[in-house]
Amino acid sequence: MKKTTVTLRFKKLKSGMLSLYLDYYPPVIIPSTAKLSRREFLKMKIYEVPENEWQQKHNDAQIELAEEIRAARFLQIRNKEFGLVDNIQHNVNFYDFYNSIVEEYYNTGSKGNYHSWKASLKYWFEFAGKDLESRKLTKWHVDQYRNFLLTTNNLRTNKKKLANNTASAYYKQFIIILKKAYKEKILPSNLAEDAKYIKEKRNIREYVSEEELGKLWKTPINSPIVKHMAMFSALTGLRYSDVVKLEWDDVFEDTHQGTYIHLREQKTDHRHTHPISQAALKILKSQESTEGKIFSDIPYYKVIRELKKWVEDAGIKKKISFHNFRHSFAIINLSKNENIYTIKDLLGHKNITTTQIYLQSMDKNKIKAVNNVNVDLDGL
Numbered sequence: 072m073k074k075t076t077v078t079l080r081f082k083k084l085k086s087g088m089l090s091l092y093l094d095y096y097p098p099v100i101i102p103s104t105a106k107l108s109r110r111e112f113l114k115m116k117i118y119e120v121p122e123n124e125w126q127q128k129h130n131d132a133q134i135e136l137a138e139e140i141r142a143a144r145f146l147q148i149r150n151k152e153f154g155l156v157d158n159i160q161h162n163v164n165f166y167d168f169y170n171s172i173v174e175e176y177y178n179t180g181s182k183g184n185y186h187s188w189k190a191s192l193k194y195w196f197e198f199a200g201k202d203l204e205s206r207k208l209t210k211w212h213v214d215q216y217r218n219f220l221l222t223t224n225n226l227r228t229n230k231k232k233l234a235n236n237t238a239s240a241y242y243k244q245f246i247i248i249l250k251k252a253y254k255e256k257i258l259p260s261n262l263a264e265d266a267k268y269i270k271e272k273r274n275i276r277e278y279v280s281e282e283e284l285g286k287l288w289k290t291p292i293n294s295p296i297v298k299h300m301a302m303f304s305a306l307t308g309l310r311y312s313d314v315v316k317l318e319w320d321d322v323f324e325d326t327h328q329g330t331y332i333h334l335r336e337q338k339t340d341h342r343h344t345h346p347i348s349q350a351a352l353k354i355l356k357s358q359e360s361t362e363g364k365i366f367s368d369i370p371y372y373k374v375i376r377e378l379k380k381w382v383e384d385a386g387i388k389k390k391i392s393f394h395n396f397r398h399s400f401a402i403i404n405l406s407k408n409e410n411i412y413t414i415k416d417l418l419g420h421k422n423i424t425t426t427q428i429y430l431q432s433m434d435k436n437k438i439k440a441v442n443n444v445n446v447d448l449d450g451l
Contacts (some may be wrong), residue, residue, distance in 0.1 A: 077145040079137050081117070088116040091137045093144060111144075113137055115171050129174065136167045163257055165208055166192075166201040169248050191241040193226060194219075194233075205257045213249070213262050217242055217269060239269040276429060277389050278399040279305065290385040297377040299354050300366055301396045306351040308400035308418050309334070311374075311393045317365045322355065334419075345417065401429040 076096045081089040092112040099108070115137055121127040140163070173192050176185040198219045199212065220238035225231055249263035279287065284305055292298045300314050309317075313334060321332045330352045334345045347355075358365055374393060382391045389395075397418070404414050415426040 075145070075148050077141050077148065079134075079141050082112075083119065084116070087119055089119050091115040091117065091133065093137075093141055095144075095148075099148060113140060114175060116174060129170070132164075132167045133171060133174070136163055136171060139163045162204055162206045164201070165203050165205045165252070165257075166196060166199070168205065168252060168257055169195060172248055172251060187240065188244055191244040194223070194241055195245060197223070197226060205252060206259060208258060208262065210262060210265065213266050216245065217267065221269065235269070236271050239271045242266075242269045273431070276398050276402070276431070277391060277395050278402045279387070279389070279391060279395060280399070281403060283385070283387055283389075284399065286387070287381065287385045290381060292377060292381045292384075294369070294373070294377045296358075296367055296369055297374050298381065299357065300374070301378060301393060303351055303354045304393065304396040305399045306354070307345065307347050308397050308414075309345075310397055311371070315364075315366060315368075319360070319362050319365055322352075322365075343416070343419070398429065401426070405429055 076094075078094040078096075080092055080094045082092060084090055090112060092110050095109050095111070097109075115133050117130040117133050118126045121130055169192055173185070173188040176188045195216070198216050203212075220233060220242050221235075223233050225233050225237075246263045246266050246268070249258065249266065250261075252258045253261045253263065284302070287298070288302060300311070303309070304311065304314055307314075317332065321334065322330070323333065324330045328344070329346060330349070331344050331346045333342070335342045355365055358367075360367065378391070378393060382389070401414055401418060405411065411423065411426055411430075414429075415423050418426060420426050
């Protein structure tokens with residue numbers, strides 16, 4: 072009889088990371104695919120050459136977790152319970168497991184998405200620390216963590232309570248972790264099943280009107296590049312992440328489609344053709360670059376600082392961020408009865424419900440209702 076072995080191995084990736092996988096001898100049936108194979112990739116990555124203490128700690132935690140899984144897999148094979156009959160439950164460090172999922176977003180998702188997941192992990196650490204084992208995680212922890220997010224201060228500023236919608240997003244991510252843990256038999260029961268989501272509060276989507284955009288264009292600014300990027304966003308509906316990485320090779324002009332760009336959205340990785348107006352094209356052609364990136368590199372914190380002063384100098388009392396220029400594109404178009412499905416595609420939304428949120432900022436039925444009552448106020 073062949074001696075069974077389960078070995079932890081590494082596969083080098085183009086990104087410079089190493090992917091962790093288990094090597095079985097002889098081949099076994101992998102539960103996730105129900106196929107005979109010698110390899111089971113763990114969806115975990117480490118740095119091939121750690122550059123700092125944080126990366127080294129990340130490597131140590133990932134390898135420790137992978138070794139725990141390797142040992143459990145070996146036990147399953149020995150007890151003839153591997154494959155479609157899989158009754159062994161792993162007992163691993165829950166923080167390390169959470170962190171391994173977060174790191175997947177670093178390699179597969181957007182930078183903003185990764186930072187959001189990283190922040191959610193930080194709040195879980197603040198609540199439970201790093202030593203809780205998965206088998207000891209209970210419904211009490213799930214419920215108490217929800218209460219913690221609703222009452223804790225913002226860990227970054229430690230002044231104000233964590234915003235309700237931020238708490239909602241972090242708890243939603245935590246529930247996703249619970250579901251993954253149960254699926255991978257790291258939790259003995261499905262704790263996500265009865266978890267009560269934190270209801271989001273509806274926020275007003277602030278925007279800049281056409282009149283205000285015109286006022287801003289005429290208002291001087293210390294950094295013209297910020298003005299150009301913000302106005303380009305308002306004219307196209309593109310996110311900051313898409314505007315800042317736009318290159319000249321992405322811009323096309325022809326007699327059939329006019330001017331358009333080939334866009335790969337940073338947030339969703341969605342690829343599509345995005346038409347732009349002549350006004351937007353003028354902004355692009357006014358830049359100093361002629362190849363490579365269109366807009367010169369400028370740190371985001373400088374963009375925010377310049378933007379805030381620019382809006383104030385224009386006499387606009389609204390709280391405007393760069394993303395509000397994208398909102399402006401959507402709301403102005405919807406106010407002019409543009410087809411909502413067209414706006415959905417231009418904004419790169421996967422679901423029409425996301426686009427419909429913008430309709431709340433310009434409810435035409437409410438506007439019509441308040442103007443139905445007409446009184447001749449003689450003398451005013």
